[in-house]
Amino acid sequence: MFQQTIIFGNIGKEILLKPLPSGSNVVEFSVAVTEKYRDKTTSELKDITEWFNCKAFGKQAENIHKFFKSGQPIFITAKKKTERWETSEGEKRNRSVFLVREWSFSLGGRMNNATIPDGQMIDNSELDQAGFGYDDAPV
Numbered sequence: 001m002f003q004q005t006i007i008f009g010n011i012g013k014e015i016l017l018k019p020l021p022s023g024s025n026v027v028e029f030s031v032a033v034t035e036k037y038r039d040k041t042t043s044e045l046k047d048i049t050e051w052f053n054c055k056a057f058g059k060q061a062e063n064i065h066k067f068f069k070s071g072q073p074i075f076i077t078a079k080k081k082t083e084r085w086e087t088s089e090g091e092k093r094n095r096s097v098f099l100v101r102e103w104s105f106s107l108g109g110r111m112n113n114a115t116i117p118d119g120q121m122i123d124n125s126e127l128d129q130a131g132f133g134y135d136d137a138p139v
Contacts, residue, residue, distance in 0.1 A: 005098055007052050007076040008106065010032035017065040020057075027061040028097075029054050031074060054078060056100040073106040120128060 012030030020026055034049045054076060056064050068074060078098035085093055 003079055004101070005078050005080050007031050007033060007098065008053070008080060009052070009074065011068050011070055011072050011074055012051065014070045015065050015068060017061060021116045024058050025061045025065075027056050027065050029068075030065070031076065052098050053095060054100055056103075060100055060103070064100070067105070073094075075104040075106050076100055077102045 012032055015027050015029045018026050018028075031052045031054055032049050033052065034047050036047055038044070039046055043058040064074075065099055076098070078100050081097050081099055082094050083097050087093060
């Protein structure tokens with residue numbers, strides 16, 4: 001069995017890279033996906049935004065932290081996981097988190113093939129040579 005979620009949206013707040021006790025790194029970030037719809041009563045075009053909490057680990061975390069800023073578009077394939085915990089008051093809480101499997105850049109509204117599998121490093125000069133023009137990416 002296999003589950004996969006595809007998310008194409010814009011990075012929310014600035015991404016923070018955090019070290020783990022294991023020596024690896026993690027990033028937690030949100031992605032906003034905005035869709036347009038027409039209000040049936042007013043015929044007015046409106047937006048509705050859904051937010052996705054995402055996490056990436058290891059080299060993927062480092063690369064996402066390195067290449068993305070708040071507001072930039074990102075394309076993600078992820079696995080949905082439910083995190084559960086108990087507050088200090090004893091309340092049970094949970095939230096859905098999407099664990100990044102792969103990610104790609106999206107420039108100018110179309111996808112480019114820049115998927116970077118876990119463990120593969122790529123720097124800005126490689127991106128420029130590949131024609132991704134990271135410095136020209138919309139913010």
